[in-house]
Amino acid sequence: MFTMQRLNAAYKTAHRIPFNTNSKFILFSDVHRGDNSLSDEFAHNQNIYYFALQHYLKNDFTYIEVGDGDELWEHNKFDVIRYAHSDVFMLLREFYLSDRFVMLYGNHNNTFRHSYTAQNDLFHFYDEYEEFFSQLFPNIEVHESIILENKENDQEIFIVHGHQGDFINDQIWPIMRFLSRHFWRYLHIVGFRNPASPAKNAHKRHKIEKNYTKWISQTRKILIAGHTHRPKYPKNYELPYFNTGCCIHPRNITGLEIENGQISMIEWRILPNSSGSLEIKRRVTRGPQPIENFMMR
Template sequence: MSSSQRLSRAYKNAKKVMFDDHSKFILFSDCHRGDNSFADEFANNRNIYFHALNYYYNEGFDYCELGDGDELWENMNFESIFEAHKNIYQLLRKFHLEKRLHMIWGNHDMVYKDKAYVEKNLSSYFEPIDNTDKELFEDITYTEAIILKHAHTQQEIFLTHGHQADWWNYTFWRLGRFLVRVLWKPLQVWGIADPTSPAKNYKELIKMERRIKKWILKNNLLITIVGHTHRPRFPEPGDIPLFNDGSCVHPRSITGIEIENGQISLIKWHIDTTTDGTLKVVRVLLEGPEKLSDYKPKP
């Protein structure tokens, strides 16, 4: 199956979420939440991420995670990740209880395509203090893709991880997971990158983006937002509408995409220093906002 066919299948089977100009979404991907070991790239940014997530919860945003939220290639199970970042999952649970949580699986958490696995591992957790099982993400569903559909204009925004355009990480993800666990995780501690990852291999990144752009052109310039490459993208109106929200494992910062008031923006959260030496987490607008309606499909 070609990358175009995989993307088309994901679009056909996507979960549909209606929205309008009053809706608010924050899109993050590639958190790669790990076990807080030396190989956990998310650990350096966890306080930034938690602060940003808390902001979006209080401001009434829906949270969309575009895959690779949990690092289940390097780590054998979800339990160790949950224990390392328990406060984050408890905050995500609050989104879930209010039906404001929309989760997509990527290649590093592709096991979440199995509903039985999700139910067994994510529905509840054991709390040693109370010696009881407590609910976590009961009845949660992970999907390969989401379509945000505007209630009035019928404009669609296609959200997916993007690894459909990366044949190795989609078709051979189990082999990739094996290699990461036995080879690249130990080497990562010493700063040696996995050459099969498009986030670490520029040539693979360009190839993947080219395949998705080709698919967008075939599908009437559908707005498409992905992750996977870790490289933020924000095209101008009139360009091929391929967006990328970046990742949450940039050095000292996280990036994401906001959709609010019928507009789209690329943002960054990072730690800044005030003149009196105080450290604080701040939000920075990188690109936009641009009106979604300006990204018009071909007539």
Template sequence: MSAYHRLDRAFLHALSLPLTTCSRYVLFSDCHRGCGTNNDNFLKNQNLCLAALQYYYDHGFTYIELGDGDELWENRSFDVIKSIHNHVFWMLSRFYCAGRLFLLYGNHDIVKNSSHFTSCHCSSYPCSTCQEEELFPGITFYSGLILKHTQGGKDLYLTHGHQADFFNSVLWPISRFLVRYVWQPLEQVGFLDPTSVAQNNTKKERIEHTLSDWALRRNCILITGHTHRPMLQKDSSYYNTGSCVHPRCITCIEIEGMQISLIKWTLATRPDFSLYVAREVLAGPFSLLS
């Protein structure tokens, strides 16, 4: 099966949400929340993510995560991840209770496509008082999601993007084995995983070309994660949210008032040398109206 067929399948029974002038969506991907060890790439940016989540919750945004939210290739236990990052899951649970949370799965958390997994692991989480609180009871993780344009413009198709990567989609059990038992131990002593798309520019460009070509063929706008490379260009058919594991920042895509923007959250310094979390527009806003 080709990458184009795998992408088609991701949207075969996709949930559709309305894209109107009143819509407020924020798209994150590739948080890779881990278990707090040296391999937890999310750990260094957890406070940036928490600040961003609070901002988007307070401003009425719907949070959509495009996969690889949790690092379930390197780590076996989702319960440990929830315990380590319980403050982030607390914020996500608030979005869920408000009906403003939609989660997709990627290759690193592909086990979330199992209803058995979600019923066993997603109903509760340990809060700070060591009591179990409701998390996402009854949640469904999606392979794709469509924002249906109500003003005659192009629909926005959201998925993780690993469908364009044969090794990380069709052969994902082998990839998971290598990451968990080969590359994770080597990463601790300084080696990089050569099979990782995030660390291989040649693979990034090949996958991005496939994703862009699929969007052109389907006459839609495709938004993914997976490559970790943020991308938003005017009149393009392919956008990328970036990730939450950049060295000094996290990136995301905002959609508000039929406009789309690429956003960076980072630490900044005031004139008195105090630190604060800053929101910076990297690209846009561009109109989504035809």
């Protein structure tokens, strides 16, 4: 409901970031960092995610987190999440201090759209060991959407979490947050599916993705989203809709890399090597293809 209007509004107010063929970006979405308890769906992939981020930090990538980085529907205090995954946040801090971290909010962490919430939760944290406040992401701005723009050839890539216009997760999100925090948080531990999540509802997911492609056909823009948790890399005959997938798949994390003017779908997972030892491996699952191949004229 109201998807076109919401996406158009997000496009008009998007934060613009210049890029060229020398730019390098890694996009992950739907990390859903929690409290490291049984209900924390990120916990089983935290080592894969940390290893992948180390790779991108070392290789000068800018990290774009496309919404729902933190699970603030199930947890009302960000400090609980930061403490549970302090090593991850210290790594993210390195990206931020080198001006290579861009955070978008999704429906599960949309309270960060308020500057005062971002200031209270993200600017600094209390170091329990040293017993003083330390900087985390000082003066960070959390965006609803961004546009990567190439001034040389007028390329634009619109990036947004993708919950915009999703009635349950956009218009009535306070109700769903209440249910997630006090009801579904406990039930999904034993296998029940949250009906609000497009990741667990194929009909809902396809409806949302149909709205994405409708917006692309009207605006003739490249769109990258998350939200549905389903990785998407368009085939040659399809409209340029990409989806990062998520970081809470049972066995892997997925994302999108932009490098040398090309875009790739990648996954990181734990696999045995020839001697039987487990290793974290990166694999390109689709692409790379030049971004210009997806431009609509």
